[in-house]
Amino acid sequence: MQPAVRLDWNMRYLLILLALATGAGAAARAAGAAPVPKDLVKAELLADVASVKPGEEFTLGLLLKIKPKWHIYWKYPGDAGLPTTIKWKLPGQSAQQQLEVRFPFPVRFDQPGDVVGYGYKDEVLLTARVKAPDGPVGSNQEFAADVSWLVCEEICIPGKATVKLSIPLAEKTTAANQALFGKWVARLPQPADSSIVKIAGLEQMGQRELQAKVEWPAGQPIKDVQWFPLPPKGSGVEDAQTKSAGNQSILSFALVPMPKELLKMQFLVTYTDSNGKRQGVEFSENLPTPLSK
């Protein structure tokens, strides 16, 4: 039997309240259980435009506000958790067209027992570039996103929401939410350019151990280097360790299981530059071949 799988949050809280009121919740749990925290994640769909010219590109942003101390996950969650995912519903698209979600630099959660997570605390804006429909001017266009997440503190709770935004098509594009979009777009990774950072390769060190290396130009003081590996689908990263010295940083890790065919693996490396600004570069490297078992 499948009870109410797709309840929205209001409905869920209503049911929880009902459950608590009827004592079912209390009976199911030992005394002393704290009440369910409310509004762990609030989702809102925004755009960097108030109105947009037909056919013009703009940015949609899914603003997720997370209750203090709780966290949600990046596109690879690390040792545990689940990625935050978005399914878009765009106007005039019969089939569901998917936009590439741009994830800002995540933060790292180091939990006891070496359980490392990658994700966001407090607030994040996940953005995507989208093209406005071709017309007509004066019409309102509805954009929607189904977002799902796993929010964790000491415990984890899955959540989801459907958020919508109506944007009028106009003769002229009018900007909106500039400060918010500016703040988060500045935290998007840049493609790795050899003038910024040199990718010194991905090498196989043992049966399942790999090592990736990056090098910054000499004389550039780099601080707080953090690696966020994104393994191929079906594999996980284990035993990740970072060694940074001088203008070099090395990530050693195991890929479990080792993919049987040649695949690319993506990495995000963030660091603090000489101006004290957090920067990030993203790059893909082919996994070494031949891959041993």
Next chain:
Amino acid sequence: MRKILMPVAALAIVALAFASFSIAGEEKKKDNGAQQAAASTSAKIGEAAPAFTLHDINGKTHNLADYAGKTVVLEWINPDCPFVQRHYNLDTMTNLAAKNKDVVWLAIATGNTADAESLKTFAQKESVAYPILLDPDGTAGKAYGAKKTPHMYIIGKDGKLAYAGGIDDQEIGEPNAPAKEGTVNYVEKALGEIANGSPVSAPETKAYGCGVKYKK
């Protein structure tokens, strides 16, 4: 009668599912950036499985050596984890254990989840027939490198680690999500291969789930 019972039953199930979320941790955690990175000490496939001696929720002592000559499954468990809840709603673990009667199945609750009383309630509610072992200080968890719930291990009759990884290939964290068609249960597959005397075709897979709640 049926008309009245159905919505009541639905509400009760939803209530139970959500009540399990209401046990917000009393112990507050902070991120610990200074966490020492452990060297790769975790158990390795084909090597002797790390020994352990742990008490179960009823006070009985289990030493891995007691089960020498038998195939042993270790399942890292946490009743508050939605990934674990889904598999108990679907009876994934309990059915697999019941189907493999000659296999010793041991669930292990590590760190902050090693609470005998709440695990007894869980075991009763989910009709868990196998022992649930308590690993409060995380020694067994760390010896095996258990990071997730569920995290699954199989020890062969020769005492060597034969499998480490996930229960299956579906990373789903919604407790009420139904079984997905085409799911590959890695543990079931490995147990079948071991029973036939064949090598385990996928000895390591990607484990998924909540983090194991090790104590600080």
